[in-house]
Amino acid sequence: MRLELQKRPERSALYALLSPFIAIALTVAFGAVLFAFLGKDPVEALYVYFISPLTSTWSLHELAVKAAPLILIGVGLSVCYLSSNWNIGAEGQLVMGAIVGSTLPIVFPDFQSPVVLPLMMIMGMAGGAAYGAIPAFLKTRFGTNEILTSLMLVYVAQLFVDWLVRGPWRNPEGFNFPESRTFHDYAILPEVLASGRTHYGAVFALVAVVALAILLSRTLKGFEIRIAGQAPRAGRFGGFSASRMTFFAFLLSGALAGLAGISEVSGAVQQLRPVVSPGYGFTAIIVAFLGRLNPIGVLFAGLLLGLSYLGGEEAQIVLGLSDKITRVFQGMLLFFVLACDTLILYRIRLVRTRGAVAVAGE
Amino acid sequence: MGRDTESSKSGETAAGRLRTGDLLLQAHGITKRFGDILANDKVSIDLRAGEIHALLGENGAGKSTLVKILYGALEPNGGTLSWNGQQVAISSPAEARKLGIGMVFQHFSLFEALTVTENIALALPGRLSLRDLADKIRRVSADYGLPLDPGAIVADLPVGIRQRIEIVRCLLQEPKLIIMDEPTSVLTPQESDQLFETLKRLTDEGCAILYISHRLEEVQRICHHATIMRHGKVVMECDPALETPASLARMMVGADIKDITREASSATEGEDRLAIVDLSAPADGPFSVPLKSIHLQVKAGEVVAIAGIAGNGQGELFDVISGERLSDRADAVLIDGAPVGRKGINARRRAGAAYVPEERLGHGAVPGLKLSENIILTRHATRDGLVLSGFLDRGKAEELEKKLKADFDVRMSHDNPEARSLSGGNLQKFVVGRELDRNPGVLVINQPTWGVDAGAAASIRQQLIDLARAGSAVLVISQDLDEIFEIADRIAVISRGELSAAEAAEKMTRERIGLLMGGHAGEAGKAAEGRATHAA
Numbered sequence: 001m002r003l004e005l006q007k008r009p010e011r012s013a014l015y016a017l018l019s020p021f022i023a024i025a026l027t028v029a030f031g032a033v034l035f036a037f038l039g040k041d042p043v044e045a046l047y048v049y050f051i052s053p054l055t056s057t058w059s060l061h062e063l064a065v066k067a068a069p070l071i072l073i074g075v076g077l078s079v080c081y082l083s084s085n086w087n088i089g090a091e092g093q094l095v096m097g098a099i100v101g102s103t104l105p106i107v108f109p110d111f112q113s114p115v116v117l118p119l120m121m122i123m124g125m126a127g128g129a130a131y132g133a134i135p136a137f138l139k140t141r142f143g144t145n146e147i148l149t150s151l152m153l154v155y156v157a158q159l160f161v162d163w164l165v166r167g168p169w170r171n172p173e174g175f176n177f178p179e180s181r182t183f184h185d186y187a188i189l190p191e192v193l194a195s196g197r198t199h200y201g202a203v204f205a206l207v208a209v210v211a212l213a214i215l216l217s218r219t220l221k222g223f224e225i226r227i228a229g230q231a232p233r234a235g236r237f238g239g240f241s242a243s244r245m246t247f248f249a250f251l252l253s254g255a256l257a258g259l260a261g262i263s264e265v266s267g268a269v270q271q272l273r274p275v276v277s278p279g280y281g282f283t284a285i286i287v288a289f290l291g292r293l294n295p296i297g298v299l300f301a302g303l304l305l306g307l308s309y310l311g312g313e314e315a316q317i318v319l320g321l322s323d324k325i326t327r328v329f330q331g332m333l334l335f336f337v338l339a340c341d342t343l344i345l346y347r348i349r350l351v352r353t354r355g356a357v358a359v360a361g362e
Numbered sequence: 363m364g365r366d367t368e369s370s371k372s373g374e375t376a377a378g379r380l381r382t383g384d385l386l387l388q389a390h391g392i393t394k395r396f397g398d399i400l401a402n403d404k405v406s407i408d409l410r411a412g413e414i415h416a417l418l419g420e421n422g423a424g425k426s427t428l429v430k431i432l433y434g435a436l437e438p439n440g441g442t443l444s445w446n447g448q449q450v451a452i453s454s455p456a457e458a459r460k461l462g463i464g465m466v467f468q469h470f471s472l473f474e475a476l477t478v479t480e481n482i483a484l485a486l487p488g489r490l491s492l493r494d495l496a497d498k499i500r501r502v503s504a505d506y507g508l509p510l511d512p513g514a515i516v517a518d519l520p521v522g523i524r525q526r527i528e529i530v531r532c533l534l535q536e537p538k539l540i541i542m543d544e545p546t547s548v549l550t551p552q553e554s555d556q557l558f559e560t561l562k563r564l565t566d567e568g569c570a571i572l573y574i575s576h577r578l579e580e581v582q583r584i585c586h587h588a589t590i591m592r593h594g595k596v597v598m599e600c601d602p603a604l605e606t607p608a609s610l611a612r613m614m615v616g617a618d619i620k621d622i623t624r625e626a627s628s629a630t631e632g633e634d635r636l637a638i639v640d641l642s643a644p645a646d647g648p649f650s651v652p653l654k655s656i657h658l659q660v661k662a663g664e665v666v667a668i669a670g671i672a673g674n675g676q677g678e679l680f681d682v683i684s685g686e687r688l689s690d691r692a693d694a695v696l697i698d699g700a701p702v703g704r705k706g707i708n709a710r711r712r713a714g715a716a717y718v719p720e721e722r723l724g725h726g727a728v729p730g731l732k733l734s735e736n737i738i739l740t741r742h743a744t745r746d747g748l749v750l751s752g753f754l755d756r757g758k759a760e761e762l763e764k765k766l767k768a769d770f771d772v773r774m775s776h777d778n779p780e781a782r783s784l785s786g787g788n789l790q791k792f793v794v795g796r797e798l799d800r801n802p803g804v805l806v807i808n809q810p811t812w813g814v815d816a817g818a819a820a821s822i823r824q825q826l827i828d829l830a831r832a833g834s835a836v837l838v839i840s841q842d843l844d845e846i847f848e849i850a851d852r853i854a855v856i857s858r859g860e861l862s863a864a865e866a867a868e869k870m871t872r873e874r875i876g877l878l879m880g881g882h883a884g885e886a887g888k889a890a891e892g893r894a895t896h897a898a
Binding site: 236 | 684685706707708711717719721724725727728729731735738739740742743749752753754779780782783
């Protein structure tokens with residue numbers, strides 16, 4: 001007896017829809033096993049992790065604050081992955097966006113005007129896009145693997161911001177803490193509602209979801225993006241340039257990551273610190289795949305992964321578990337999402353064998 | 363499938379030569395099911411020693427499935443196999459080889475970076491000395507008239523020689539039955555003749571050969587017996603010597619194939635619609651062929667064919683003509699007199715050209731996209747109104763899809779499916795129809811009917827001729843000489859990136875094309891004068 005994967009003649013629309021839910025169910029099931037091994041009551045632990053963060057206004061606002069950058073970066077990465085440009089460096093582009101956008105309030109604190117905030121947002125996007133252009137250039141010019149270059153540039157960006165806030169950008173009145181000066185009022189992204197901390201980053205995320213949903217489903221550019229990923233040779237036959245697409249994908253996702261970075265700094269933190277994000281740029285990779293590389297799907301996936309951050313904090317406080325539990329959950333989720341995607345193109349069959357294994361044909 | 367009423371269980375046997383050889387492999391009632399499809403439905407076949415047995419059928423008739431079962435690569439759902447009268451279960455290719463069954467595949471399984479000896483050593487069981495093996499290869503290959511240099515690197519060898527390696531590899535295992543899948547599809551006529559000599563020698567020694575081919579003339583010439591399959595069943599057995607290619611084709615298709623009608627081109631003095639002027643292109647990869655100073659004109663009203671063996675620069679030539687790769691000079695490619703050598707494929711399409719590449723899936727069409735979206739792929743920039751200020755008009759693309767489906771008889775299980783779910787022939791009808799529907803002034807098509815069943819092939823060929831006669835220029839790149847003689851007004855031959863001058867089809871002979879294919883332009887000249895010599 002063995003399991004055999006049998007290729008379907010066409011993509012299964014049913015499993016394309018079901019696969020993320022199967023993945024979530026499997027993650028929850030194995031999460032319960034994990035909690036049991038840690039000596040916690042699985043039901044209570046799962047409640048603490050996934051349900052209780054949704055029960056107060058305060059934590060719902062926190063969810064929006066955490067989900068916004070994930071969604072913003074996730075939709076950008078979807079465009080990258082749909083076109084087979086494997087940008088793993090969104091975290092670095094986020095950090096660079098945060099740095100470039102913060103130049104105004106930190107280096108020119110006396111320049112106070114209503115144009116500061118829009119300028120910061122634009123500079124943040126430009127910074128992230130420029131940083132994303134580096135792996136794109138290396139890939140198109142030298143054939144360098146963008147997975148490696150974009151990932152390595154993350155560490156460069158992280159060390160760069162670390163150096164900045166300990167060195168030249170350290171707050172002169174900050175008692176030598178490794179932090180920049182706090183932003184003046186014109187440089188702070190305002191809150192959307194009076195009831196909590198949700199800032200305009202959430203609005204940016206929603207706008208990005210809608211804009212990219214339209215781009216991908218209705219425009220020639222979206223068509224080009226999908227072909228570049230599925231059949232590059234056919235893309236060339238259609239008259240589309242692969243290297244232009246690489247730049248487009250990296251610039252777009254870099255700009256969105258940069259916007260997420262500057263929004264986080266200017267909305268949630270309001271100063272530059274050595275660590276800009278708790279790994280939003282990496283978690284957004286899971287968000288993109290869990291959301292089926294579809295902007296609407298990414299919206300929900302971003303909320304779920306945002307919840308995993310909150311649940312992790314909650315589990316730390318209530319159950320006394322390590323904060324690494326968040327990473328474990330996110331890793332399991334990504335694993336199951338990718339595994340379940342197999343079901344879209346293959347069906348699983350149980351085969352009785354007698355004797356030797358048959359060799360695949362063709 | 364259910365509509366077939368012929369007695370297909372055992373197949374009718376027409377009169378013919380008496381089959382005298384000993385029964386070697388007998389398959390009885392072989393059934394193989396893939397999901398809902400019966401690929402083999404109670405197929406029976408007898409293979410006898412000393413006999414070349416042809417297995418004929420259209421694409422999808424179940425030939426490959428049957429062969430894979432005989433070679434142990436697939437497990438049947440039902441039926442029995444007997445070898446020398448003893449019932450056997452062939453559960454793996456290794457077991458098949460142990461019995462004495464060898465196979466020469468259509469697509470070579472050779473490592474290009476290794477030598478001939480190393481490639482062969484990889485396929486043989488046990489540990490062996492490479493030096494002894496090299497000697498053996500030299501001896502056996504010379505013995506059978508297929509000389510090989512054991513030390514040569516495969517990457518340096520032409521396709522015909524690579525096939526020799528496969529055959530010699532098979533012979534070294536001293537098989538009693540050799541299965542050959544389309545062995546001549548990559549050979550020049552001369553190389554094919556050489557292969558037939560070898561096959562004759564093998565059968566004289568008592569070896570049985572199961573021979574799969576689409577080339578009916580060839581089957582008629584060399585095969586002693588033929589089994590014809592259709593829709594997974596054996597429909598007929600016959601002696602091919604008593605049949606004509608047309609009657610064999612009829613049995614394969616189950617209906618008459620329409621003859622192609624071709625009036626002589628009236629406009630051979632027409633204007634050049636497509637001109638290629640001194641076009642050269644360096645190789646753009648380790649396995650790519652450089653193009654050397656190519657000249658060619660295709661006039662309004664004519665079909666020009668480029669013959670040649672695979673891998674002699676056809677794909678590279680197609681890419682530069684289509685604009686997927688740009689030339690150095692704008693005037694290297696002219697469409698209706700306009701220099702387009704530096705322009706991309708969409709600019710050339712707007713100038714009136716259309717292109718159909720060799721590979722349907724992955725080049726001509728995106729496998730995972732619906733047909734309507736695949737129409738957008740090549741027509742988004744051709745003023746068909748499929749894109750309005752950057753936005754797709756999907757409704758219009760779907761209308762076009764319905765129109766193509768009706769106009770070009772593209773058969774599909776449900777409306778507007780993904781390209782990958784179409785059979786080869788239907789997908790080819792679609793990608794050809796997609797371009798013909800634009801009524802292009804210039805059509806360049808690479809391997810128009812490769813792997814396409816006979817019925818679809820005939821209709822595509824007819825459409826190409828009709829397009830030319832309506833005043834367009836049609837350039838066909840093909841490896842199929844029968845096809846070329848059927849449709850071309852003028853023929854050129856490509857060999858190692860060089861193109862011979864196009865000559866009127868009536869003046870071309872198979873032998874001359876064969877010599878040009880081998881790059882023997884001088885000898886080809888002599889052959890044209892009637893003093894035929896055999897190519898070395």
